[in-house]
Amino acid sequence: MARFAPPGFTGSPLVRIDNERxxxxxxxxxxxxxxxxxxxxxxxxxxxxxxxxxGWGPASEVAPDATLALLGLIDGAPHFVPxxxxxxxxxxxxxxxxxxxxxxxxxxxxxxxVARCLIDWHSRHQFCPRCGKHTRPMRxxxxxxxxxxxxxxxxxxxxxxDPVVIMLAEFEGKILVGRQKPWPQRNYSALAxxxxxxxxxxxxxxxxxxxxxxxxxxxxxxxxxQPWPFPSQLMIACIAEVESADLNLDTREIExxxxxxxxxxxxxxxxxxSGPFMPPPPFAxxxxxxxxxxxxx
Amino acid sequence: MARFAPPGFTGSPLVRIDNERxxxxxxxxxxxxxxxxxxxxxxxxxxxxxxxxxGWGPASEVAPDATLALLGLIDGAPHFVPxxxxxxxxxxxxxxxxxxxxxxxxxxxxxxxVARCLIDWHSRHQFCPRCGKHTRPMRxxxxxxxxxxxxxxxxxxxxxxDPVVIMLAEFEGKILVGRQKPWPQRNYSALAxxxxxxxxxxxxxxxxxxxxxxxxxxxxxxxxxQPWPFPSQLMIACIAEVESADLNLDTREIExxxxxxxxxxxxxxxxxxSGPFMPPPPFAxxxxxxxxxxxxx
Numbered sequence: 001m002a003r004f005a006p007p008g009f010t011g012s013p014l015v016r017i018d019n020e021r022x023x024x025x026x027x028x029x030x031x032x033x034x035x036x037x038x039x040x041x042x043x044x045x046x047x048x049x050x051x052x053x054x055g056w057g058p059a060s061e062v063a064p065d066a067t068l069a070l071l072g073l074i075d076g077a078p079h080f081v082p083x084x085x086x087x088x089x090x091x092x093x094x095x096x097x098x099x100x101x102x103x104x105x106x107x108x109x110x111x112x113x114v115a116r117c118l119i120d121w122h123s124r125h126q127f128c129p130r131c132g133k134h135t136r137p138m139r140x141x142x143x144x145x146x147x148x149x150x151x152x153x154x155x156x157x158x159x160x161x162d163p164v165v166i167m168l169a170e171f172e173g174k175i176l177v178g179r180q181k182p183w184p185q186r187n188y189s190a191l192a193x194x195x196x197x198x199x200x201x202x203x204x205x206x207x208x209x210x211x212x213x214x215x216x217x218x219x220x221x222x223x224x225x226q227p228w229p230f231p232s233q234l235m236i237a238c239i240a241e242v243e244s245a246d247l248n249l250d251t252r253e254i255e256x257x258x259x260x261x262x263x264x265x266x267x268x269x270x271x272x273x274s275g276p277f278m279p280p281p282p283f284a285x286x287x288x289x290x291x292x293x294x295x296x297x
Numbered sequence: 298m299a300r301f302a303p304p305g306f307t308g309s310p311l312v313r314i315d316n317e318r319x320x321x322x323x324x325x326x327x328x329x330x331x332x333x334x335x336x337x338x339x340x341x342x343x344x345x346x347x348x349x350x351x352g353w354g355p356a357s358e359v360a361p362d363a364t365l366a367l368l369g370l371i372d373g374a375p376h377f378v379p380x381x382x383x384x385x386x387x388x389x390x391x392x393x394x395x396x397x398x399x400x401x402x403x404x405x406x407x408x409x410x411v412a413r414c415l416i417d418w419h420s421r422h423q424f425c426p427r428c429g430k431h432t433r434p435m436r437x438x439x440x441x442x443x444x445x446x447x448x449x450x451x452x453x454x455x456x457x458x459d460p461v462v463i464m465l466a467e468f469e470g471k472i473l474v475g476r477q478k479p480w481p482q483r484n485y486s487a488l489a490x491x492x493x494x495x496x497x498x499x500x501x502x503x504x505x506x507x508x509x510x511x512x513x514x515x516x517x518x519x520x521x522x523q524p525w526p527f528p529s530q531l532m533i534a535c536i537a538e539v540e541s542a543d544l545n546l547d548t549r550e551i552e553x554x555x556x557x558x559x560x561x562x563x564x565x566x567x568x569x570x571s572g573p574f575m576p577p578p579p580f581a582x583x584x585x586x587x588x589x590x591x592x593x594x
Binding site: 007009010012016018019110111113114115116117118121124125126127128129130131132133134142157158159160161162163194195196197198199200201202203207211222224225226227229232234236250252 | 304306307309313315316407408410411412413414415418421422423424425426427428429430431439454455456457458459460491492493494495496497498499500504508519521522523524526529531533547549
């Protein structure tokens, strides 16, 4: 098997204590512990310390009216995050956020991703999609209840994660990368799209490649996956052999696309100015995918 | 690469016309065509014809006040489904439904899955999770709008698909299958669980195996995927090598679990009465996973 570095946002040391989430007494006990930690955030942005570490304060710092989620345990200590609604749009990844992510160590970014996805989901899911009533957090911040006691319908709601396929088409020793109009000049990446209801990963890869680039997949192989917290996707990275190199771009989605050979991808990954394109940042799985392809995956 | 039959609910001949979903004129033109088809349903149940085909009527059969989704084109003809709220709980798979699914041809079941996921999603998402106002269908039935013109917040909502990992632990030539208390005696299947926010597929597999069975994954390999329309999951099937065969079952989730060798899995897949267990039905990806493992995947 080809070796490549683990994708960004993976490798968190967090131990999720799923089996105690329904236990309010457990939550309260953990919160009262002297070693309980609270994630320091400004809106949705992390506090990045020297060495690329996340900033945590003592749980005693918590505002008296705050609602907390128990992320889980790290080195045995309970770690919490406030999940009160924030105004910020979790779907956006600002330049400042990209810079912060570039500084965070990989496993710290992974823990941050869990917290960020949870906060953002609570912010955008204050109401019940089934009956429209206000919902309240439950399960140590890992679900919301449309409470019958508050005239709700009783349904429970869980954080949403949208599966997304991201893929390289491959033909005769070259792979396809594309760019969107708003991106900086020379930036190219793998094509991507949401998995729709009623399709497999492989079907979504084939559909997206055909819709966006007009290429027909003949074989799809899975490479790797990562969570992506903008706002909450599961990125599923694949390589698809295609029938021909002829392109028919959907220019509303893809401004331009180019076929690149192994030397070109290697130059791009070195961020070589003379290379054929500038690659996505290391914490994006498209970068992992390019590295994996070069390594023979 | 090991060969095995494609998973259930895949292989639909449907061509999704994503790029025209925002075009109401296109929707109306397709609906007016003489070859336009409408899926026949009773609640959420399909009409299964001889030969395992789905029942479709002419689009002119549609109730005057019905709201339709354009599923896409099959052999060039537009295929629609009514998406008005139904009372049925899409999460349930009744015995009658299982029987109907057993009769439907694979590619017909795949088309049915698309329709069922859409209907069920509309039924359970009539209100905006962000502001609680009533939403209305948009994009030819592939989204809902919280309309500012109706005092909503303007947000758009897309059908939800929850990624789920389903996996076999593997140790020294045997794989692990487990059973839940309500299942018929002797029925065993792969372990499974929802992918949570902020974790990769591989991390979810490792976490679920440890939580449910107490086994530690050392390597996870992806095998196959399928959509699962009860109500709308993306099933991601993997095999995980584990450190040891010692089990520590979470008996709230798993009543019993057994290690089975290749001969035993082959006997189970033949539904041999003397085999070690009864396998899940062919349309479930756990069945595909068992077949793939026997084939050397």
